[in-house]
Amino acid sequence: MQTIGELLRHWRHRRQLSQLDLSIAADVSARHVSLIETGKSNPSAEMILRLADQLDVPLRDRNRLLLAAGFAPRYDERSLDGAAMAVALAAVQRVIEAHEPYPAVVFDRRWNIVLTNRAVDPFLATVDPSLLQPPINLVRLALHPRGFAPLITNLADVRTMFRTRIRRQLGAAPDPELTTLYEELLTPGPDETALALDSEIAIPMIIRHAGHELRLFSTITTFGTPLDITLDELAIESYYPADTRTATYFTTPT
Structure with missing residues (x-):
């Protein structure tokens, strides 16, 4: 299973953003983004969702990010008929x-x-x-x-x-x-x-x-x-x- 840092790096690369680009968009330091990606810092669920929002990560994949960091999924998947x-x-x-x-x-x-x-x-x-x-x-x-x-x-x-x-x-x-x-x-x-x-x-x-x-x-x-x-x-x-x-x-x- 990929770590939260690996997954965030994957999405950042997919969006063709540098760590500095992402940090400015999410209003956090580039150093903090680097520490999360290298596994030297454990982000909160709120920080994960803030970064995911700036990376335009779909809700399904935001749940995967949360799980990788040890948090419960935040978004439900309900049947449209329910x-x-x-x-x-x-x-x-x-x-x-x-x-x-x-x-x-x-x-x-x-x-x-x-x-x-x-x-x-x-x-x-x-x-x-x-x-x-x-x-x-x-x-x-x-x-x-x-x-x-x-x-x-x-x-x-x-x-x-x-x-x-x-x-x-x-x-x-x-x-x-x-x-x-x-x-x-x-x-x-x-x-x-x-x-x-x-x-x-x-x-x-x-x-x-x-x-x-x-x-x-x-x-x-x-x-x-x-x-x-x-x-x-x-x-x-x-x-x-x-x-x-x-x-x-x-x-x-x-």
């Missing part, structure tokens, strides 16, 4: 329902879908049922040949967007399962090139559905200052029409 999370779950549901008639998806840190709104249902009806067995993975659903892939006109662009986002996510916090997902679906091929969409304000996802060409862009929403691991790792992706025809498709009653 009574303690009822208020949070209701808030998430209100957000995605309010986004209708446009699609919205809630997913966890490994891109497994937690909730969707009703606007997603017509698209799910087009994919192979085997891909809808829990946990339903959003990346696999989008890129699998029996998923959305045959419907996405600019599949290479969408794959590149996923690749960029998951690379950034892995750069922020390593995760073996997410790495496996990346290697399965997103490892660049020899002929793949970078996106060249200089005329776009945002890169759209272009889908052929029900005889229509739909152009959608998305935004990501996360919880601010969560104290629960489950909430810390949730994200809401909301899709918006990128042109008038797409807006008309979603807003015209069927």
